[in-house]
Amino acid sequence: MPPELGLFLRFQVQRHLSAALRRPGDIFNPLVFFLMVVTLFPLGLGPDPEVLADFAPGIVWVVALLSSLTVSSRLFQADYEDGTLEQLALAPHPLALAAMSEVLSHWLLSGVVLALASPVFAAMLNMPTQAIPTLMLSLALGTLCLSLTGAIGAALTVGLRRGGVLLSLLTIPLTVPVLIFGVGAVREAALGYDPSGWLALLGALAAGGLVLAPLAAAAGLRISLEL
Amino acid sequence: MWTFVHKMGSPPWFYRFATIMIRWLLPTVLLALLAGSVWGLLYAPPDFRQGNSYRIIYIHVPSAVVALAGYYVMAIAGLVSLVWKIKMADTAMRAVAPVGAALTFVALVTGAIWGKPTWGAWWVWDARITSMLILLFLYLGVMALFEAYDDKAAAAKACAVLSLVGTVNIPIIYKSVDWWYSLHQPASIKFTGESAIDATMLYPLLLMIGAFYALFALLVLLNMKAELLQTHRQSAWLRSELR
Numbered sequence: 001m002p003p004e005l006g007l008f009l010r011f012q013v014q015r016h017l018s019a020a021l022r023r024p025g026d027i028f029n030p031l032v033f034f035l036m037v038v039t040l041f042p043l044g045l046g047p048d049p050e051v052l053a054d055f056a057p058g059i060v061w062v063v064a065l066l067s068s069l070t071v072s073s074r075l076f077q078a079d080y081e082d083g084t085l086e087q088l089a090l091a092p093h094p095l096a097l098a099a100m101s102e103v104l105s106h107w108l109l110s111g112v113v114l115a116l117a118s119p120v121f122a123a124m125l126n127m128p129t130q131a132i133p134t135l136m137l138s139l140a141l142g143t144l145c146l147s148l149t150g151a152i153g154a155a156l157t158v159g160l161r162r163g164g165v166l167l168s169l170l171t172i173p174l175t176v177p178v179l180i181f182g183v184g185a186v187r188e189a190a191l192g193y194d195p196s197g198w199l200a201l202l203g204a205l206a207a208g209g210l211v212l213a214p215l216a217a218a219a220g221l222r223i224s225l226e227l
Numbered sequence: 228m229w230t231f232v233h234k235m236g237s238p239p240w241f242y243r244f245a246t247i248m249i250r251w252l253l254p255t256v257l258l259a260l261l262a263g264s265v266w267g268l269l270y271a272p273p274d275f276r277q278g279n280s281y282r283i284i285y286i287h288v289p290s291a292v293v294a295l296a297g298y299y300v301m302a303i304a305g306l307v308s309l310v311w312k313i314k315m316a317d318t319a320m321r322a323v324a325p326v327g328a329a330l331t332f333v334a335l336v337t338g339a340i341w342g343k344p345t346w347g348a349w350w351v352w353d354a355r356i357t358s359m360l361i362l363l364f365l366y367l368g369v370m371a372l373f374e375a376y377d378d379k380a381a382a383a384k385a386c387a388v389l390s391l392v393g394t395v396n397i398p399i400i401y402k403s404v405d406w407w408y409s410l411h412q413p414a415s416i417k418f419t420g421e422s423a424i425d426a427t428m429l430y431p432l433l434l435m436i437g438a439f440y441a442l443f444a445l446l447v448l449l450n451m452k453a454e455l456l457q458t459h460r461q462s463a464w465l466r467s468e469l470r
Binding site: 157160163169172174176177201223226 | 364368396
C-alpha cells in the first residue's frame with residue numbers, strides 16, 4: 001500500500017475512534033442492551049441450567065447479531081449528515097478505504113468490546129468454561145463479519161428516512177453463514193472437541209468480507225449520495 | 228447478434244419485441260402447463276413409497292428451479308444496468324423480483340403441503356428448505372429496497388448492488404446451511420432419499436420445468452411491458468403503437 005493510503009486509513013480510524021470515545025454511551029448502551037436481552041432468555045425458557053447451557057451458544061450469538069444490527073444503522077449516519085461523506089467521496093482516496101476505516105473503528109468499539117465482555121454472559125447462561133476462549137475468538141471474528149455486512153446495508157439505506165428496519169431486512173440473510181459458523185465453533189468447544197475448522201471458516205468469511213464488503217459499501221454510498 | 232442486443236435496450240424496439248413474444252408465449256405456456264399437469268397428475272404412475280401424494284412434485288420442483296434461476300437473472304440484469312448503464316436492464320431486474328419471490332413462495336408452500344403426508348410435519352429445517360427461505364428473504368429485500376427510495380433511478384442502482392451482493396452470498400449461504408443441517412440431524416425425521424427417478428415420471432417433470440421457464444419469461448415480459456406503458460405513456464412512439 002503506498003504510504004499515502006496507509007496514512008489516510010490510519011487518520012480516518014483515529015478520527016472515528018476519538019469521535020466515538022467522546023460519547024461513551026454509544027459503547028456502553030449496546031452492552032447494556034446485550035445484558036438485558038440475555039436476561040430475557042432464561043425468563044422465557046425457564047431457569048433450568050441444563051437447558052440454558054444447551055442453548056447458550058445460540059442465544060449469545062443471536063443476541064450479538066441483533067445488537068450489531070441495531071448499531072449498524074448509525075454507521076455512516078453522522079458523516080452523511082454533516083457532509084463529510086460527500087467530501088470523502090470526492091477525495092482522490094478510494095471511498096472503499098474510507099468505508100473500511102468506518103467499519104474497523106466501529107468493530108473495535110462494538111465487536112471487540114462485546115467479545116471481551118462475553119465471558120460474563122457465558123457465565124449467566126451456564127456455558128461450560130472450556131468454550132469461553134472459543135466464544136471470545138468467534139465473537140471477535142464474527143462481529144467483524146457482521147460489521148462488514150452491516151456496512152453494506154447501512155451504505156444502501158443511509159439516505160432513507162426510515163432505513164432502520166429495512167437495514168435489518170437486507171442484512172439478516174447475508175449474516176446467516178456467520179451465525180452458523182460462529183455457533184458451530186462454540187458448540188464444538190462446549191462439547192470438548194476442536195473448533196478450529198469452524199473458526200477457520202469464520203476467518204475466511206472475515207478475510208473475504210474485508211476485501212469485498214468495503215467495495216460494495218462504497219458503491220452503496222455513492223448511490224445514497226447521488227454521485 | 229449484438230445489434231439485436233443493442234436494439235433491446237431501446238424502449239420502442241423492446242416493446243414491439245415483447246408484444247410479439249407474448250403473443251407466442253401465452254398459448255405455448257398454457258398448452259405446456261396443461262399438458263404437463265395432465266400428464267403428471269393423471270398419467271404418470273404412482274410412486275412405490277408415496278403413492279399418489281408425490282404428484283405435487285410437478286409443481287414444487289419446477290417452481291423451485293425457476294425461482295433459483297430467476298435470482299441469477301435478476302442479478303445479471305442488475306450487473307448489466309450498473310456496468311453498461313442500460314435502462315432496460317433496470318426494468319428487467321425490477322420485473323423479475325416479484326415473479327421470483329412468488330415462485331419461491333409457491334415452492335415453499337407446495338413443499339410444506341408435500342411434507343405433511345410424507346414426513347408428518349408442515350415444516351422441517353432441512354438444508355434446502357432453509358436455503359429457499361433465505362432466498363425468499365433476499366428477493367423481498369430487493370423489492371423493499373426499491374420501494375424505500377424516492378429517487379427511482381438511485382433505487383434501481385441500489386437494488387442492482389444488493390442483488391450482486393446476494394449473488395456472492397448464495398453459494399456461501401447454501402453450503403453453510405448444508406453443514407449446519409448435517410451436524411444437527413434430527414433423529415425422528417426421515418428424509419426420503421433421492422432415488423433414481425423413472426423415465427415415466429421424469430418426462431412430465433421435464434415438461435413442467437420447461438413450462439415454468441416459459442411462464443417465467445411470459446410474466447417478466449408482461450411486467451416489463453406494463454412498466455414501459457406507465458413510464459412512456461406520454462411519448463409519441465407509444466401512442467402510435469396503441470392506436
